[in-house]
Amino acid sequence: MAYWLMKSEPDVFGIEHLKALPNQTDHWDGVRNYQARNMMRDDMKVGDQVFFYHSNCKPPAIVGIMEVTKEGYPDHTAFDPDEKYYDPKSNPDNPRWYMVDVKHVRDLKREIPLDELKSYPELSNMRLVQKGNRLSIMPIEKNEWDFILSIEDQ
DNA sequence: GCCAACGTTGGC
DNA sequence: GCCAACGTTGGC
Numbered sequence: 773m774a775y776w777l778m779k780s781e782p783d784v785f786g787i788e789h790l791k792a793l794p795n796q797t798d799h800w801d802g803v804r805n806y807q808a809r810n811m812m813r814d815d816m817k818v819g820d821q822v823f824f825y826h827s828n829c830k831p832p833a834i835v836g837i838m839e840v841t842k843e844g845y846p847d848h849t850a851f852d853p854d855e856k857y858y859d860p861k862s863n864p865d866n867p868r869w870y871m872v873d874v875k876h877v878r879d880l881k882r883e884i885p886l887d888e889l890k891s892y893p894e895l896s897n898m899r900l901v902q903k904g905n906r907l908s909i910m911p912i913e914k915n916e917w918d919f920i921l922s923i924e925d926q
Numbered sequence: 927g928c929c930a931a932c933g934t935t936g937g938c
Numbered sequence: 939g940c941c942a943a944c945g946t947t948g949g950c
Contacts, residue, residue: 904944
């Protein structure tokens with residue numbers, strides 16, 4: 773089993789939105805970055821655990837845990853001209869963009885803000901804490917995952 | 927295939 | 939709202 777982190781802006785789609793959906797499950801559509809796409813299409817497996825990260829807000833923070841419930845399949849929102857993330861270069865016969873389904877597992881006992889994450893040497897290799905990082909989906913090492921859960925109660 | 931211009935992300 | 943970092947586009 774692998775571990776991941778996925779970013780979303782809470783004003784657009786936050787963890788509260790996910791919890792409000794049937795089965796607390798949704799498809800993670802709208803990713804239009806090749807690195808992130810490749811991870812969803814090729815690497816994320818059912819049962820993988822995912823941190824839900826709130827970006828572009830105050831404070832940016834890890835707020836909860838999700839689980840992958842469906843592996844990569846074409847992102848149909850790319851086919852629809854009315855969608856915000858419509859891409860005319862993607863079509864059902866040759867889909868360019870992929871998504872996975874994720875289910876809310878639980879909220880963290882507290883939000884763990886980015887500035888705190890940056891303060892731990894144990895997490896200094898995470899792409900999340902490095903300058904200029906814009907990747908919206910990234911793998912998390914097991915030791916990093918476990919460390920983050922260990923500071924949840926502090 | 928290079929690289930300048932442009933658009934987006936996301937912390938601050 | 940600013941702007942640094944980064945990814946993508948497109949002319950050449």
